[in-house]
Amino acid sequence: MIEMHDVWKVYSNGVEALRGIDLRVDQGEFVYIVGPSGSGKSTLIKLMYREEVPTHGIVLINGINVKRVRDWKIPHVRRKIGVVFQDYKLLPNLTAFENVAFAMEAVEAPRRKIRTRVEEVLELVGLTERMHALPSQLSGGEQQRVSIARAIVNNPTFIIADEPTGNLDPENSWDIMYLLEEINIRGTTVVMATHNKDIVNTMRQRVIAIEQGVIVRDELGGEYGYED
C-alpha cells in the first residue's frame, strides 16, 4: 500500500515538481499515472520507490515512512517494490537468466532457490527459450519482459513502471500490458506512468491525472484525457 499526505517536492533549483499531493493506492490495485510532460509524473513515481524523498509531507510505503526510515533499512523497503523502466536497465554483459538471477543474488537468496525461481518467472514472461541470450540479442519487447521478470522475481508487493511501453511498437506494448495485467490479477499492485492513450482507453483502470504538480483527476475506469 502507498499513501501520500500533502506531499511537496521542491528541487534544489527551485522547481516545484509536486504541490500538495494526497493519494492512496491499495493492495491489488492497477493505477495509471497520466499527464503532460513535466507535470510531475516521474517525481511522483520516484517517491514511490524511494529514489526521492518528499520536501514536505508524508510518504508511506507498506506503512513505512520513507523519510524517517534509517538508511540501512532502505534496501529492505525496496525489496517489496519492483521497478520497471522505459529503457529496461538490463546489464548488457549478463544473459536474460543472469539478469533476473542478479536481483535474487543481490538480496542474498539461497542459490538452490534462485535457479528454480528464475526459471519460473522467465516462463511466466514467456522467455524460457531465450533465457541464455544477451540483451543485445533480444528485441525491445523481450528485453522489457526480462526487466519485468527481474522486477517480480523477489515477490514484491507492488510494481512501479515508468513508461514501460515508451520504447515499444504497439504489438509489443500490448504484450507487456497483458503481462502486467496478469501480474496484477495474481495480487501484485501495479502503478504505471504512461503516455499511451490507446492502452489507457482500452484497458480501463484507475487513472490519476497530474498537471503542474497537482492531481487534477482521479477516477476508476477513467480515460486518458489528453490529445498526445
Added chain:
Amino acid sequence: MKIDTFFRHIREASRGIRKNSWMSFAAIGAVAVTLFIFGFFLIFTFNISYLTKELDKQVAIRVSLRDGLTADEQEKLLENIQKDPMVSKANLVPKEQGIRDLKQQWGKDSDFLDQLQDGDENPLPDMIHVIPKNPEQIKQLEAQLEKNSSQVEHADSGGNVTDRILRFSTFMRTVVLVFSLALAILAAFLISNTIKLTIIARRREIEVMRLVGASNWFIRWPFFIEGAFIGMIGSIVPIGVSIGVYYFFHQILSDGETYGLFKMMPVLDLSTRLGITTLLMGIFIGSLGSMISVRRFLKI
C-alpha cells in the same frame, strides 16, 4: 554473510580487476609510488623510535657515594633505592669496576687513566647506577636521591643532554606520525580517483543493485575487496625496494667504527616491521580509496 555471498564478492572483485586491467594497473602504480614514500618515512620513524629506546636505556643516574661507607651501609642504601617506585633498576658499581669500565670505554686512549691511578689509589668514588622506570621522571628522581646527603656525595643524570634528546625524540615522533597520516589520506584520495573510473564502468550494476534492494554493504564488498587487493599488490615493490635500500645504507653506516649515539635498527627487525606496516597500509589505502569513490554512487 553467507558463504555463497562471500564467494560472489570475491568473484566480482577479481572480475572487476581483470575487466579494467589497465585501470587496476594504474591504481596499483599509484599505491606503489605512495607506499614507496611511506616506506622511507617508516624507516625514519622506526629508527627514531629505536634510537629513542636505545637512548632511554642509556638514561641513568650516577649516584656517587661518600667515602668511608661500610659495605653494609652501601648495601642498605642500594636496597632503599631499589625499593623506590620510580626506579626500574639499580646496581652498585664499586670503584674498581668503575675504572675497568672507563678503560674499556676509552680503548686505546686509556693510558691517562693509568697515570691517574697512582699505585693503589683509585680516584673514582663507589657508585650506584640507577635506571629510572620512566626517563621523563629523571630530574625528579635525581633531586630525591641527592637529598640523602649523609651518604650521597652527588647524583648526576647527565644534565641537559638527556633532557634535550628526550624532547627532540618526542617531537620527531609526533611530526613523523602526523606527516604519515596526512600522506596516507592524500594517497587514498589519489587512488579513489583511479578506482572511480573502474566504478563508473559499473554504474549501471550499482544502480540495478540498489533498485532491487541490495544492502549497501553488499554493493560495497566487491569494491572493498578490489581496493584491498590493489593496495596489497601495490605494496610489494615498495617493500622490496625500501628494504633493499635500507640494507645497503645499514651496511655502509653500521660497518666498522660505530659511535654510541648513532645506532641503526637491525635489518631483519626493520624489514619485518616495515613489511607488515606497509602491507597493512597498502590494504588500508586501497580499500579506503574505493570506499570513497563508491560512496558517491551509493546515494540512498
